Structure formats: structure tokens, C-alpha cells
Amino acid sequence: MSEQLRIGVLALQGNFREHAAMLRRLGADVTEVRLPHQLADLDGLIIPGGESTTIGKLAALYGLDEAIRAFPAPVFGTCAGMILLAREAVDGTHGQPLLGLVDIAVRRNAFGRQVASFETDLDVDGEPEPVHAVFIRAPWIESVGPGVQVLAEAAGHPVLARDGKYLVAAFHPELTDDTRIHERFLDLVREEQGVRA
Ligand code: GLN
Secondary structure, three states, rough: OOOOOEEEOOOOOOOOHHHHHHHHOOOEEEEEOOOHHOOOOOEEEEEOOOOOHHHHHHHHOOOOHHHHHHOOOEEEEEEEHHHEEEEEEEEEOOOOOOOOOEEEEOOOOOOOOOOOEEEEEOOOOOOOEEEEEEOOOOOEEEEEEOOEEEEEEEEEEEEEEEOEEEEEOOOHHOOOOHHHHHHHHHHHHHHHHHHHO
């Protein structure tokens, strides 16, 4: 990596430590974000999996919801983070807080009780080898807007997608040794830096 990228990980609840470890492995300078001012000067942000209602309520409490809406750089949301970024949650908890930044509708806990958590190999657009993916009480993408690029599907539903400077995954790429999905996010960050330069 020529210049070290500064990537924030929203550290209110959930799997932020695992994302931070993966990003450090890839050479990024990582900031755990708990307050809005910590977003300043970051090149990108990851919103981890966990519990989307809890993360959303805590984000609103600290003013991070408005700060993330105003954040100019790329954002990657995984699992609960994908739900938070979505425009709409189908069958969401009443009052489910959403950031509404990605033109997708998501279904929470979509894979059902019987297969609440599972692992599978995904064919990911542009990857010659399948990506082993861990799903934990995962959402899927129910519908996408016209500008959204679907990058992988599971059970016939999109589970990895890009909408401009946003990347969303229904699974947990931070829980395997495979760094390819995080590398794609860092590529997106560099690509957007080129666009904004
Ligand atoms: N089911 C959780 C939610 O709706 C997401 C699960 C996860 O992030 N692993 O918030």
C-alpha cells in the first residue's frame, strides 16, 4: 500500500474488534469511532454486525446518525451494519432506526429460525475463487434500486452489493481468514479518492 488508509470502525456494539484486526492486517490505520468528531479525516468507515436496533439507537444518542449521513467517504456495512445503511427494512422492528443511505430494502433475520446461522461458499462477481461466508441471523436484500450492483447472492437473494460509495454484506467477512472482501472495500476507498481528488 503506497499511502496508509485511515479507516474508522463504528465501535458502539457488535463485531468491531474483528473488523479492526482485519483492517490492520491489510495495513490500514484504524480508528474505533464512538463520537462524531472521530469521523474527521477518515478515508472510510465500517459499520459492523451486531444488533441493528441497538447500534442504531446508540448512534442516534451520540449524534453519529447525522454525522454518518454527512460523512463524505465510502462506508461498508456488514450484517446489522447493512440493515442500518438501508433505505427500508421489511418487517423491521417498529421504530427500527435506519440511515437510509443505500437504495436497498432488507429483510431482517431473513434466513429463518431453522438455519439462523450457517456457512456457505459464495460466487462473488469478479472473484475467480468462491468466498467462504459466515451468516449469523443474517438479513438478505429483498429489493434493490436501479443504481445498485449486486455482487453475490445466497438462496436466490442478494447478499453483497454496491451502491456508489457504499458496500453492504449480509455476512461476516471479518470472521474468516479471507481478506478479499475487505480488500475490495479498500479498493473502493482508493477509487473514490481518485474521483474526489
Ligand atoms: N439479526 C441482527 C439484526 O437484525 C443482525 C445479525 C448480525 O449482525 N449478525 O440486527
